[in-house]
Amino acid sequence: MNRAIADGMTQIEDRRREEWERHRNVPLDVDVVSRYAANFCAESFENEEGRHLDESLKSVARDRIIKWYVRASLLAKRHQRVHRAAGLLAYSLATLSVACVAVAVLAQGLATIAFVVEAVLLSAILLIVSRADRSSAHARWVENRVLTERMRTMAFLVACGVVPETLLPPRPLAGEDPRAGWIGLALEEIVRSLPPLAATAPLERRVAFVRTWWIGKQIEFHANVGKHAQRASRRLERTGLVVFGLALAAALVHIALRVVHGLVQTRAEDMLTFLALVLPAVGAALEGIRTHREFSRVSRRSHAMVDALASVDARLATVETEHEFVNCLRDAEELTVREVEDWLLLMRTVELKAMA
Numbered sequence: 001m002n003r004a005i006a007d008g009m010t011q012i013e014d015r016r017r018e019e020w021e022r023h024r025n026v027p028l029d030v031d032v033v034s035r036y037a038a039n040f041c042a043e044s045f046e047n048e049e050g051r052h053l054d055e056s057l058k059s060v061a062r063d064r065i066i067k068w069y070v071r072a073s074l075l076a077k078r079h080q081r082v083h084r085a086a087g088l089l090a091y092s093l094a095t096l097s098v099a100c101v102a103v104a105v106l107a108q109g110l111a112t113i114a115f116v117v118e119a120v121l122l123s124a125i126l127l128i129v130s131r132a133d134r135s136s137a138h139a140r141w142v143e144n145r146v147l148t149e150r151m152r153t154m155a156f157l158v159a160c161g162v163v164p165e166t167l168l169p170p171r172p173l174a175g176e177d178p179r180a181g182w183i184g185l186a187l188e189e190i191v192r193s194l195p196p197l198a199a200t201a202p203l204e205r206r207v208a209f210v211r212t213w214w215i216g217k218q219i220e221f222h223a224n225v226g227k228h229a230q231r232a233s234r235r236l237e238r239t240g241l242v243v244f245g246l247a248l249a250a251a252l253v254h255i256a257l258r259v260v261h262g263l264v265q266t267r268a269e270d271m272l273t274f275l276a277l278v279l280p281a282v283g284a285a286l287e288g289i290r291t292h293r294e295f296s297r298v299s300r301r302s303h304a305m306v307d308a309l310a311s312v313d314a315r316l317a318t319v320e321t322e323h324e325f326v327n328c329l330r331d332a333e334e335l336t337v338r339e340v341e342d343w344l345l346l347m348r349t350v351e352l353k354a355m356a
Contacts, residue, residue, distance in 0.1 A: 072144045165333060
């Protein structure tokens, strides 16, 4: 029994190492990587506050941390595009397939063509979702985004002479692919590769740097994300309500015409029937997209993060000793980790599946 358990743990560990190795070897455009890294370093370090930091520490951040930040960020964006495109196409094509059925029912002469088009659309949905699933687009988007945020945090800590903690992301849920634990291996390996860190830059300069270019930028980022997600959620929700209202109106008009006039003109009756069939599908697709993108919950999380980061910033404004400074950075690091964990657990529930 113990041997079987040990063998199983070894296999899981091997899977995680294979995934970490795969991540490191995914080909990326060298010029894109170089520009991305240069832009990050220029924005973060080539500023009034950043120029006063230790050059040796900034060099460590560039060479040991930011290269992994860039790789994870680029891969996260790549997989995110695939995941979101698959969701948008699936919901859109599903609505069109309902329209094809309505055409087939209402126009018998076009029934064969409509059913053929419906079959093509449904096949396309299955293909799109299956390909996204086989490529693990959703899982790899989430995992790389988690690593991106951890590397961003580590870059600022290292630049200030603080050794990052190896705070691990949540363990894979029951039934998940065991390779999902590769992020923990990556974090441990990256932290172990760091040389001894000792800052000589004045404390007030490092405090100003952290408040402006880490905490301040994160407050700005989450505020913008929260506003965008809230607007998008409300826009989709309102549009969906309008569509459902139109569908209800079409059904009521159809009933009224039947009651008052009995049979109405065939073309008008067919149009009302078509709208009554298709509009609910459009509304459901809009709600599906809103849920798939998790706009409402992302908005709430971002607004909460703004408040939490503002609290850290207020504490940094009163820092007077190195010990207080390090404690604030540790709290900021833990806050970032907890936020990433919450986001990871949230995104694990919105994977697009063909059975849906």
